[in-house]
Amino acid sequence: MKKSLVAPALLSALALSFAGCAKAPDAATPSTSAGGASASAGGAAASGDFKACMVSDEGGFDDKSxxxxxxxxxxxxxxxxxxxxGEMQSATANDFAKNLNEMVDAKCNIIVTVGFMLGDATVAAAKKNPDVQFAIVDWNDAAKTAGLKNLKPLIFNTAEPSFMAGYTAASMSKTGSIGTLGGMNIPTVTIFMDGFHQGATYFNTQKKKNVKVLGWNPKNPKGGQFVGNFSDVAGGSRIASTLTSQGADVIFPVAGPAGEGALQVAKKSGGKVNAVWVDTDGCVSSASYCSNIMTSVQKAMDVAVFDAIKAAKDGKFSSDPYVGNLANDGVKLAEFHEFDSKIPAELKDELETIKSDIxxxxxxxxxASQPK
Structure with a gap:
């Protein structure tokens, strides 16, 4: 892929964050440093007096997603x-409120929650604790956040790079069928699937082809293929196997850790099936599958989280939603890595044009799931 598809500054930030990633602590015990005092929602705090905390979704901090x-x-x-x-991992949805309360009790100045499923619990905690700042990844509901000045949504228009991924998958398919599956039928999942489907449709229109997209049709949102959660790797594998048995030779799993099941299917195929990963660059987060990962749809969640924490520390916190898109490098199509030599120059040029046109x-x- 041409280097212009990847922002150098974003790559540097990603490289730094991956290099510093540590194994998450046990979910039952919050990991905090000694000391630390809470600060008002609008005030700055000295480094030694500032604590940033995080509560995970069910996948945990080692979900490769x-x-x-x-x-x-x-x-x-x-x-x-x-x-x-400080940080708390959630094993189930029942842990959300409890873990948020633990972080409030730990005197965190800002608490970042991760994932659409934590929306209601985060709103409730923000309303109950107006002197604590909150940010949430992958959720925004203007009706529920109205009047809340201490809650900042961090959201991403992943339909944009997913469109590029769908176009790529359709172009590279040898069977004329590609497939996608989700963890749960929620907006932060289906937005990827919508973009992927539309990108493949755009390819068909432009090239007068008829590549089929299995597993999802935006016109029939109840008929998609979903694991039912984000942790069942075997379930992800079963659905991916079903899609490949129907002819799909490129699989796009939007299922967090459960999506590893699709990577397993691709790896076992001996090169007949490949995948497009989500959220992270799969060749970094799931390096053992890199030879089967054509590209990835990335979200710069680490950059957005860092920026929200820094703003809170500097006394510049704002509840205005952050929306990551192709224009601001908040989302992107990753490098092709081991597929780079297999991707035709013509396709790389077309992707540059498609990005510009988006x-x-x-x-x-x-x-319908795109950020408003």
């Missing part, structure tokens, strides 16, 4: 801003 990437932002903040940190508005992505 959205929890881990968000956690990288916390790790980076601890190192670069010289602040104290940013300019010439190509309009149709997904």
């Amino acid at each position: 959205f929890n881990q990437t968000s956690h990288d932002g916390l790790v980076r903040a601890k190192k670069e801003l010289e602040i104290e940190t 940013v300019s508005g010439k190509i309009k992505i149709e997904s």
